[in-house]
Amino acid sequence: MLLAIGSVAIMGAALGGLLGAAAKLLAVEENPLEVELLGMLPGAQCGQCGYVGCGQYAAALAKGEASITACAPGGKPVIEALAKKLGVTADMDDHEEESLQYAVVDESLCIGCMRCLGECSVDAIVGAAKQMHTVIKQECHGCKKCFNICPTEAIKMVTVPVTLSSWHWHKPQSDQAVH
Amino acid sequence: MSVSIEKSGPFGHAQSSVSKTMSTVLVALLPATLFNVWLFGWPALLMFLITVGACIAFEAGCLAWQDRPVKSALFDGSATLTGWLLAMSLPPWTPWWIGVLGAFLAIVLAKHIYGGLGQNVFNPAMVGRVGLLVSFPVQMTAFVPPKPLFTDGAPSLIDSLGMVFGGGLSNMDSISAASALGHIKTELTKGVPVSESLPQVFDLTSMLTGMHIGSFGETSAILILLGGLFLIWRGVISWHTPVGLMGTLFVCAQISHMAAPERFASGTFHLLAGATFLGAFFIATDYVTSPISKKGQLVYGMGCGFLIWVIRCFAGYPEGVAFAVLLMNALTPVIDHHVRPRTFGRNSKGEPLSVKGDGK
């Protein structure tokens, strides 16, 4: 009896000590899930998700505080990847796939206040104080930050047009089961 | 003028359709069916019409209930074919409710619960047959010796109506007989070796022509073979499933027969007895529940053949086609997943081929 209690107690103490030591020795500084999630995000730092940047959004996701459908530039592929990683079902219904846009500066309205330059996360706006600003179309990723901050509403968002090279067939309109 | 560009090519289509495929199968079944109607008389014809009619009615009901187009789906012929095959696998003289219940099991339970045409996992006709067999073993094993139409002893139409719809079939015991497979199994349980019981029921000529006891549509090996060859010629089915099934069954049976003739019947007997031919050409080849690739169909056919032999020789039931087909149905997705054609330019693992040839 005593022997049994004693041996179990010793085993418990030894294993518990081992676990405690392991927790200390093998401790991970960062949440590994967070790092992995961050890798899946586009990294545009656009802030359209409502967080300051991709890192903060990843942290919120890891804690289960943020919706996985919040990333606009990532679109459906990112939502699917996040859903798979986090083991949740993606509710695509509340996610509207927006067509890609880019910002254009109306030359007659721009007062050269430089506010948009500070907002742009990809340095796609060029200009100097009191000078007309302009957007480099190829670099703009349509995050709308400049659009929102412009005091004179000189910035318009324009949908990137479908061209012969970007056009592709839509999904067949068919109600019938295929398989 | 309505020119439309909403659809990608091709802009042309073969003159093929689901209903055409189904009607080809029905045409192939016709010789054996007509022969067996003659062989088993009015009660069999009534049973056949009841079963097919009930299947069509259940199909229409299910479609209407789901708000799906009834007319187009009914004309595709799939429900008719299911009913037809179910009827062919039932004993020729059965009360009306056997056919109706079988149709319910086949169409509602096995087909529409899974989502209708193309969605079902298990062969509907065989689900119907097996459901009936395990629920009503007496009625489902009450076979009658052939009583051809317009011969002495064949029941008239009026008698038959009474038999099928009234209680006329309740005293079947007095006229019923066992099928060849059933006879051997019963005798074996009594301790009579196969080598003794087999000659009592095995007559090559009658089994080929179909003049013997069995389910409504399965007796005539020659006419079913004819229908099967017609289907292969028309390109509706390929040889893979039938050859895989019959080849494996024959080989297994023949080897065991040579090893222990008093315990196992010969390969030839297994091929001609029961529903082997019907199963090989018409039941195991069901598109929806069998693998889609030719290689897969060969594997599937071989699996069916092996299971038929195992069930017939070792299980409680004398006949194994329906069980074997249902068991292999369950494996169809697995076979489809693992047995697939090799993609052009890739090896069987899906990796691009390496450049060899004399290009350098």
Next chain:
Amino acid sequence: MKLFPIRGGIHPEYRKERTAEKAIVSFPTPAMLYIPLQQHIGAPAEAVVQAGDLVKKGQLLAKGVGAVSAPSHAPTSGSIEAVAEITAPHPSGLPQLTIVLKADGKDEWASDLPAPIADPFAASPDEIRARVAWAGIVGLGGAAFPTPVKLNLGAQLKIHTLLLNGAECEPYLTCDDRVMREYAGEVLDGARIMAHTLGAGRIVIAIEDNKPEAQRIMRDATKAFANIEVIGVPVQYPMGSERHLTQAITGLETPARKLTADLGVVVHNVMTARAVHKAVREGKPLLSRVVTVSGGAVQDPKNIEALIGTKLSELVGFCGGLAKDARRFVNGGPMMGQPLPGLDVPLVKGMSGILALTSAEVNERPSSPCIRCGTCVTICPCGLVPVEMAAVIRKDHLDQAAHLGVMDCVSCGSCSYICPSHIPLVHYFNYAKGMLNAQDREKRRLDRVKHLAEARNERLEKAAAAKKAAAAAAAAAKKAAAEAASTSTADNRPSA
């Protein structure tokens, strides 16, 4: 010669008899010509003329941009009316930049055309390639891939065979057939020039067995050459697919994501060979092509040699117009051709057929559930499982579709053609390919955005660090100055 079997395939209704015996007729120069800037795979050409310019026949209108592109030349003399957005002969019905040329009726050639290359076999491959590139030649079988790029393959790889594709496996089309019959000499000469450019010792001309007359004429024409063979290939769609034809002739299977050139075989269309002949021997750019105008709705189907840029409505009008209601207008053959938004679009270089098909010919029906008959698996020439791919694409599981090999599909259309349930399988695959390509582009774009964002962060950090350093330096300097001042005062005090 022993041929090698190809997997699957179908035997559609060919309906070639409508035009097969009709000799090529020339369409007179129309009053207006519309020359789109993108008539080829690759980057669109760039217009070098503007409205009001007067141009001569053969003068450069648009120059190629980048490595994969092709220039366009004035099909006749006249004045440039506009460079404007005009509906493209494309299923999207989208507009594209098009040069509008008003013919002056004089058909005067430009004076600065290059001289014919008298002996191309003495010329360097580079000289021939430059000439072909100048002429704006693209694959005339339908793919419209710039020919000089394909002729350049000999520079990187050892090419042993030029495979001249005269299979013409698409139903209705007979333009390759007619070109082989009527211009055998030009086709052959072009092929020899191309083989010389590629460094290929052997030329094989493959013609499907439903064109016995073309086979006979090409055989007669090639008698004098020991290294040229005319091979009849079985009538089996899609025999004209580059990879499948290569396999049928050589037995070699082109690995996925590789070219037939990696096996030492380059495939060119017969009409392309004729265009090369004209560019090299006559110094003429590609200004016209032979096109089959057919289909049940066309009154009098024909093979027409017409200038690039001619409106299709004029060509159909030349064939007596439409006798019946057309359900579909198709650019190319019915199997792999693209639907046209209408006939108010111009003839482009890659257009091998203009079909006006009746609803009976198209035989469209609403799709019904798949019965898993497996015919699509049996006939797929690429060894794919179309039914499975369509099922996952229907649920938008595009990554699974990619895993099942949708990108290996050549869109030959056989599975859709044969499906008893009329499921638009190829449409599903085209959709999936388009989406996967778009996702790929999107991924590249996001990578670039990420790169830019990181660059900005780095810049901001650097700026902040610099600012901090500057502030620290300033503070230090201030402190130092203050200290210096205090020390100096301290030092100075005694001395003061």
